[in-house]
Amino acid sequence: PALAFSLWARMAAHPQRLNVSHGDDGLWVLAGQDDRGEVALLIVNPTETPTSWQAEFTHRDLVQGATLYQVSDAAEEVQTFSLETPAAEIGAYTVQLLAAAAVTPPPSAAATAPPASAVEAAVIPIGGVAPADPAVKPLLGVISGPIQPPDSPIRDLTAQLQDIGVATIRNNDYFDDRLDVEGIFNCGGPTYPSWEGCDPQDEANYHWGPSDELFQSWLDGGFEPFLRLGGEVQNAARHHDFKGPQNKAQEANWIVAAHKVVDRYLHWNGADRTFTYLDIWTEFPNKDFWDRSNAAFFRFWIQAFVSLKEDYPQLKIGGPGLIAGQTVQVAAGEGGVAQAFLAYLYENGVKPDWLGWHLFYNDPQMWQQAARAYRDLLDGTGMYADVPWAGSGFFDDVELIVDAYGVAKMKLGPEERDQIYNHSRGAALRTASWIAMQYSDVERAYLYRAGDPRSSPGDSPEAVYRGNYTGLFYGDEQGTYKPAAHAFRLWSQVAAGYPTLLTTPLPPDDRAAGLWLLAARNDRGEIALLVANITANDVTWTPAFDGAALADYQVTLYQVDDAHNGRSPLPFSGEAVTTPAESVQLLILGPVG
Incomplete structure (x- = not known):
């Protein structure tokens, strides 16, 4: 039940309910979207019979690379799969959540797409002092x-x-x-x-x-x-x-x-x-x-x-x-x-x-x-x-x-x-x-x-x-x-x-691109950003502060992965950070000059 609850929480982040019609397949389905157009489908198979399903949207296509989350007796944690098509199999007594960006089809095949080399950074908002408990706790x-x-x-x-x-x-x-x-x-x-x-x-x-x-x-x-x-x-x-x-x-x-x-x-x-x-x-x-x-x-x-x-x-x-x-x-x-x-x-x-x-x-x-x-x-x-x-x-x-x-x-x-x-x-x-x-x-x-x-x-x-x-x-x-x-x-x-905790999007939503991010500051105005990428993909991102951007700070970057021990800073320049798959980073943001 706790694992299924996590899928309910993801579903709740898509509050605009969509109409759903489906055949007599025994499945229960809920669909919704958020303000950015991401669509989520919560699918439940309460029967003892595995079945297959495919999502079709009116006046729009489902982009490839959708993510399917699954809860079943086959695993003790939420399983995650990448789908190349909006079709899937669902086992007996299983709960699934499909999440993908839904977009209108391009007007013609001649439409120009951005170059593949252009990587658009996720913009992660960093808020003010955390209202419930503003102190970083020594959980050490x-x-x-x-x-x-x-x-x-x-x-x-x-x-x-x-x-x-x-x-x-x-x-x-x-x-x-x-x-x-x-x-x-x-x-x-x-x-x-x-x-x-x-x-x-x-x-x-x-x-x-x-x-x-x-x-x-x-x-x-x-x-x-x-x-x-x-x-x-x-x-x-x-x-x-x-x-x-x-x-x-x-x-x-x-x-x-x-x-x-x-x-x-x-x-x-x-x-x-x-x-x-x-x-x-x-x-x-x-x-x-x-x-x-x-x-x-x-x-x-x-x-x-x-x-x-x-x-x-x-x-x-x-x-x-x-x-x-x-x-x-x-x-x-x-x-x-x-x-x-x-x-x-x-x-x-x-x-x-x-x-x-x-x-x-x-x-x-x-x-x-x-x-x-x-x-x-x-x-x-x-x-x-x-x-x-x-x-x-x-x-x-x-x-x-x-x-x-x-x-x-x-x-x-x-x-x-x-x-x-x-x-x-x-x-x-x-x-x-x-x-x-x-x-x-x-x-x-x-x-x-x-x-x-x-x-x-x-x-x-x-x-x-x-x-x-x-x-x-x-x-x-x-x-x-x-x-x-x-x-x-x-x-x-x-x-x-960095004793003062600042707010970030947690648990990670679309803005955070799957990154777990802690932000904190000290009395000198320096900011620490602790980042964990638990996904299998590199993530390029940039923090957004009220009235300031990454370029307004002197950035020192430490990284921990199988090749780096986080003791010495890595070279950094630019207006965005790339956090490698399954790695940890600490960014220290200080005043320029």
Whole structure:
């Protein structure tokens, strides 16, 4: 449903409704056009029978090169096709959207066309200060690091993370339970974890060594801790016999141990406070992290939250890291477990400081849709105007935090996974997602992950398909940079030097030619334009400001793709920019002279 919703949104951008007539083929069709004459057709096949269709327009032709978007059970994301004719096949239970410029036929074959070499630049309007949230947010978090998992050829990524501007780290997936209650509090029983049959107040039952080393590495590197309480998916050295506390005794002991963890690291080396955000749990609901019922988790989470909030009121405490599947459900208007969790909190008068959710997706629009939907769910507005807390204001100021995000690998072959994990396609997708979150209600975001556990640039696509290649850096002895790491450095340049967000066409419409564009300025009048081209085509464009054009500025251009690392500026001249397919650019516009 969420994917189909994205097609509805595209359709809504063509408000001038057109009359449609078609045969008795079982299809439902809606047609419209926008002020520029672009035509959109929304086609639904609610039957179990595939069929074919062809669009014919009265008094006009459909130009070749139309784009067809499709949602079906065959893919977990919106599929995109280029059509050479206005004819297509539509499968059973499938939704399609055809978008193409519709023009009147030329008066005669002798009409003169512009030369093929003349490239007309898309003009992208840059508006004033973003009214809803005018600040560029420091969404510069990563998961894991700087110390790598035990089997990684590189021990420490501190220098690399500092170089690209990582500001904060969330602990997860070191694969040895460091900084997790599983590894820290252990009664030495026959199971692992071992949380029963011993005194959680007895310091002899705590094992701090690896966790102390990791926490100190965060502070030594200048990374703000985002401390997550809750287990990893697995311990490589010692298998988890169960996931999460299994009874009331274990729950009580776990909560005591959590207090010990928080107190130790909050006041590390006598500090008044070393961190601000505390995270209870991750990846819920997921049997690899909590293997009891959802109802049992709700009760346990409230107990942990209330106990920790009472002792540490200065901390912003939240969770539970709702899984990506739940996020897609919420974006589609189906509240699911997320709504049930909030309902339980509301019934018990418990208000978290923030709500954490995850998203792994290859369509950047989903970040904006999900953020809007979660805010509606919390506020009881929009799609969620019928929740019990609607109109009460109970959750109104709860922050939204994306405490795990990245690209998606499902239903991608080896070559495609290699492209999104290790090459410029992945850099462009991650950048577009980061841009989408800047123009949303998201306050913090943590990219999964800092470094691959073990990998190298020469690995085959088949190895990539089987392994963990989700990091910004390869897991080799050098911690080799991937294009996504270089793109992250451009993000941090924007966040550090250009604090005021300006409006741009997002999600991209025809004016943006498919580009995701963030604009921001500083007090010196300089402007930063961060651009992600997630399409397979080069795009030539120029920004349009109120009373100014690109030629009125001194332009410095940085580019990240498979051939450029964005460290040194590229030569630039002219009145338009060409952004290569699947690349990231940063333009710095300063005064001339």
